Amino acid sequence: MSLRIGISARLLHDPPPGLGLPQKRLQFLESSMAHWIMAHNAIALMVPFVDEAAPTLVNRVPVSEVVNLLDGLVLQGGIDICPQTYGALPGHPDWAGDPIRDRYELALLRGFVEAGKPVLGVCRGAQLINVYFGGTLVQDIPSQWQDAVPHQDTGRYDRLMHDVTFSPDGLLADLYGADLTHRVTSIHHQCVDRLGDGLVVEARSPRDGVIEAIRHEGTGFVLGLQWHPEFHLQATDETLGLLDSGPVMESFLRAARLRAGRPRSTALSSQETS
Template structure:
């Protein structure tokens, strides 16, 4: 049998004191992988490998092991959800202190994306990952949907987190629609207050929220390689749950691209 695929997953970052108290952690930065994301990748019979960031206070330097080394060793990249994308990453200033985002993580993940794209390896973004891909390739974001698009529906409900849902509408003729023949609408979780404002050049919209037109899935249509992302969290949809979108074909398509890249 072929060796299992090795899928790199970008790290979430916890900064001491910045996100509320965390028992036992007082002075150290944490790079971590959310279990549900790892399990989603594992459900496709692939191995999940978290890729830690190297920052200025690290005990190693970038020259010790570079991100392109990871891109060459691994078969694909998944971008986890998490903190907001910093407005500075798309040449804006925060409209509110709470929307300052995580510029450190932005830089780290942009370098990761570039390394994997240059190596010809597939990249798939989840939630924040969709927003960061859009920004990296020249798009912009709404810093807060409720503030900047007050006529939009609610896309994040405090206290409900992954139990907040709305419909998505697949765009006819797209690659994503081709993975789901005969399916036009489905229900996904919705856990974001930011979203795409200007779509990056060379990308197509593959799904929208039918209630307000907000972008829910994108794919790079120009340039080599596989670069795609969704605004929802596929790792939070229970397998076999008929009430929500079945993300299995989406995962299988990404992993098939990873196998092709390996060959």
């Protein structure tokens, strides 16, 4: 039986008029994220947000039942985390984030962590993991991190790239071998500031020290990547040399199989050894 991996939803609170759904909140996932999961013989399922104010949903299914149905959780990227979620005030109106999405994803994250099921956070998802464990964020790298290299370029979007260096004794170093420096996408203006309790740094940007990956040292699998490994799948001249996203996803799914007590399928094993 294939693993069932939940993906947190991105929220669009005010859709543009051209979509034909005025005054209706939309929930969506970026297709590359689903493709990355499904390329590894797992089922990708978006976990819908339930409106906190919806009067018709008094009998909503508890988060624990959602967690029981799924084998792991992937937290998508997207809009900033609200600074008030980690006890700060926005330094600029544009950094106010989305507290509604914060509450929705933190409830999901808490459910999976407490159940001992694996969690993989991407970009915003990595930052949310840090906040969940009591950490804080740099609200704007360009203005608040001295001598930082560009980590976001709205014009280039997923074509902006830089090196990351893995911690020698970390999980990523184990997955990728002795070469500790790799090339990744970079689409973020915020990053980890104070590290959360029980978290360790897995990767940094070597030129400015910005934290690019974190991991919780507990018994379960909780890993956050500041870059977008799902954007490394498409082979183009620009993506040549980017870090292979396969080992991270396989490690995450291996943890899910172990937690669920499901052996690796014969079909998947034959594909990987061919």
